Amino acid sequence: MKKRKTRHPGVFQVGPTTYELRVQQRIPRTDKVRSVRRVVEATGVRQAALLHAELREELQHATTTGTEVMPARPTLGDYARRWLERRVARGAKPSTLATALYTLEQGILPIFGHRYVDEIRKRDIEDWLTWASSSRSKKGKKRTASTINSWLRLLRTVLRDAVSDLELEHDPTLRVKCLTALPTRVTDDRPNSLTVEDLRSCLAAAKKEPPEVNAMLVVAFFSGMRFGELTALQWNDVQEDLGLILVRRSQYRGKVTTPKTGKTRSVPLHPLMAAAMRDHRRLLVAQGRPVMGTALLFPNES
Numbered sequence: 001m002k003k004r005k006t007r008h009p010g011v012f013q014v015g016p017t018t019y020e021l022r023v024q025q026r027i028p029r030t031d032k033v034r035s036v037r038r039v040v041e042a043t044g045v046r047q048a049a050l051l052h053a054e055l056r057e058e059l060q061h062a063t064t065t066g067t068e069v070m071p072a073r074p075t076l077g078d079y080a081r082r083w084l085e086r087r088v089a090r091g092a093k094p095s096t097l098a099t100a101l102y103t104l105e106q107g108i109l110p111i112f113g114h115r116y117v118d119e120i121r122k123r124d125i126e127d128w129l130t131w132a133s134s135s136r137s138k139k140g141k142k143r144t145a146s147t148i149n150s151w152l153r154l155l156r157t158v159l160r161d162a163v164s165d166l167e168l169e170h171d172p173t174l175r176v177k178c179l180t181a182l183p184t185r186v187t188d189d190r191p192n193s194l195t196v197e198d199l200r201s202c203l204a205a206a207k208k209e210p211p212e213v214n215a216m217l218v219v220a221f222f223s224g225m226r227f228g229e230l231t232a233l234q235w236n237d238v239q240e241d242l243g244l245i246l247v248r249r250s251q252y253r254g255k256v257t258t259p260k261t262g263k264t265r266s267v268p269l270h271p272l273m274a275a276a277m278r279d280h281r282r283l284l285v286a287q288g289r290p291v292m293g294t295a296l297l298f299p300n301e302s
Helices: 047-063 076-089 093-112 124-134 145-165 196-207 211-225 272-285
Strands: 012-014 018-025 032-041 245-248 250-252 255-257 265-268
Touching: 012 047, 018 047, 032 047, 076 093, 076 145, 093 124, 093 145, 093 250, 124 145, 196 211, 211 245, 211 265, 211 272
Parallel strands: none
Antiparallel strands: 012 018, 018 032, 245 265, 250 255
16 A cells, blocks of 8 residues: 555554654754654554654653664664664764765665565565666666666675674575676776876876866876875875875865775876976965965865
8 A cells, every 4th residue: 555644743554554653853962853764563543653652752762862772673774774873983984884875775775674674585685686677867877787786785784784683584685696797898908097198188188277177187197096085185295205195095075084995005206297286386375375284285165
């Protein structure tokens, strides 16, 4: 049956004896409002309303004491939220968390979010893969096998953690095979790198850009740095006397972390990189911006 409202606010009937409860919870520490959803079994709407009141009290207690509540029988949506919170507490990179959250919201929770974790079976995973194979992105493009396989890897990780945490009897992802993806385009005959002519064309085009853009592009071309590493560079990372640039940090939407590998590395300071950075430095000095120490090599407008 289709989900329908009841006369009790926050209580929706989704099956003959199945109800969805929704409670809005304000988090004092951030002053943000979070919507909490739980699917329950009840003999009627009156019992569902009582369960809704219990859920509200339970969440109020959790907010007051600073603890989080995991339902005795959680849905995958309940468990996934706690799973992400644990990774935040363990220091997972913001970019990794953002990717996991996007994957959950786009590819996993729309199908499994309301399902109890302990009722998900291998056939459900197989059916989900069939659905994912025919699904399309917001831009209307059919999703590739590589994308769906990345969804499956995350789902497998979440469910295997759930098997351990909730002491479940089985892992529904066992023996579920990834989709057959197209062969990689990177081959010995067609390497995934710029040719000399490609690089010359790129450098010529970069020269036409403002000094700060030209410098960033030149450093990117010759160093192979990731964008987060590039935009987290500081002037003290440039070791001109040694002919090196130290890659010691990365950033994602302003949050600074370690590089992806978790280790500092160095890249050679090519003469064209040094020349581009000198032009860039002169421009920053003219603008009255700092060009020493921990000042960013490529600051934004703010």
